[in-house]
Amino acid sequence: MQSNGFVPQRTYSRTKKIVFWLKAGLLALIISYIIYTLNRQQHDFRSVWTYWQTANWFSVPAFLLLLLTPVNWLLEALKWQILVRRVEPISLKESTQGVLAGLAMGFALPAQLGDTAGRLLSLRSDQRWQGIGAALVSGGMQFFAAIFFGTIALFLQIQRETNGVPLAQWVLFLALVLTLLAGLVAGWQRHWFANSRFRWMRRWEKYWSVASYYTPTELWWAFGVASLRYLTFSLQFYIALALFGIRLPFRESLTGIGLVYLGKTIIPAFNLLSDLGVREATSLWVFGQWQVPAPQILSATLSLWLFNILTPVLAGLFWVWKLKLSNN
Template sequence: MITIPDKAKQFLLLILKLLIVCTAFYYIFSHFQNKKTDWNTLISYLDFTSIIILLLFSISNWTLEILKWQNLISYFKTISFLESTKQSLGSLTASIFTPNRIGEYGAKMLYYPKENAKKIMFLNFISNGSQMVITCFFGLFGFLIYSLNFTLTKSSFWINFNLNNTLLAFLGVLTFLFILFYIFRKKEFYGLSVQKLFTKTKEFPKQLWITNFQLSIMRYFVFSHQFYFLLIIFNCNISYSLALATIFIMYLFASIIPSIQFMDIAIKGSVALFLFNNFNIESWKIVIITSLMWIFNLVIPVLIGSYFVLQFKPQKT
């Protein structure tokens, strides 16, 4: 077996760090180059107070995500809030090129000894899975509010018809996935199978479960209301209940469509355009709102995470 000298390993790690950070910056730069945004119009809507409030929303969003990871990792190890921040934002930066943040599983493993790899995968599954359950629950609740708020005019009939068809398609896909999971429940991936995961979730400490779901719900409401706050800023004429219902549906659709992190803006943007256009809200406003959500909740954390990636030192075994 060929052994690689320590200096060579350090050099390769440095190259990998720089590659991740440079690619992240390239994606951000290329997005702004390709996006034809009227910055003068944007500035006319956003004042200093609005920017501070949006930043507070984003800080709250990521603080809750960091607390989630700190809570979950206490299953076998106690870490500080700062350490949880490094792991959460560093893994976010490293996973931006992978579908649905799959790379986050591998990135977080690097912070721990190899013998803890299965535990890290399991805890990531709990973290992302609980957020997905919350998204599905409120997404379906959003469908209910959406339907109840429309009278059966010709136009609203077609809105409901299209949404109901989409909901049926979603439930069909969900049923198919459940069947698929059942068939391959014993198939192992990195030593874990669906059956083992569900067995382990039953054995997971109840208090950690409760705290995890509480933080997931709070986080969901934070970024949902951040979107609603942007609708207010841009003078979008829509009621609170319908706005939240539409936002819930948007996040549901966006979460079930496989995408790379930096393509997330395109997915959410297209879904948001489809849904909010039903309320005669100008398309450019929705495009700018989804872009601002992307900047505040992904670009800024990735830039901070880039620093943690460069500071990363592999776990010694």
């Protein structure tokens, strides 16, 4: 009896170690690629710092970049408010507090554990476990929006290929289309999934059964807000590029930004300091086809990370501290 109880635990622990080392290896490759690209262009990180020092931080683009940061996270809070009301109706202020607390806790914790925990701790309901389902739907909507716009960006990239489209691009495009179709089917058949008789699905029923309670209107509203948020931080990316002197034709900018966020969505992050490194490496690879200097790209993407991630995290730390006090 004891051996049967410990075998799954060893297997789970071994799986966690494999995932950890795979992500660590991917992080090492990402950092190596960034350093290699800088060296190949005869630059280093001092060049990035030089661009940062010479940028006009009192210009209109810099002001807009900062102004859109609270808009970005207010939209995420609105999406969370729409979806969590099936568990507990909360105000937009409370939703914002939960989102920021989750962002701060997710800064270092693995996967989406920290983000979900921060949001759940801000709820007063006894049915907090159902909030996990709401958090999964919220994250799924943002993922779905990124895949949707990323598919459009990849299609634009395929159209601009003049020497034949690589097979990998067609395979990725097909996989993205199938993912979108699977998402639509899952939303359409959400009641069937919630009442499924498969034993392995019933095991997690209490967590995600709340998904079956959403009306089509609620789901479309949530997806609309997720899309608007995607367009918001895409506009921030465009502004950051302009701030550091990167001015490409609109079609190329649209394609590049969409591909970068697609890569950031499908490439697993180590979650060290959030997604720092993934967006940078992807941006170097995507915008490299237009011969954009690496220091300018890194300056733009690091600015996005500071504005959109680090600043809200510092604000979220206050709410994490407040949550701990209220739970003591």
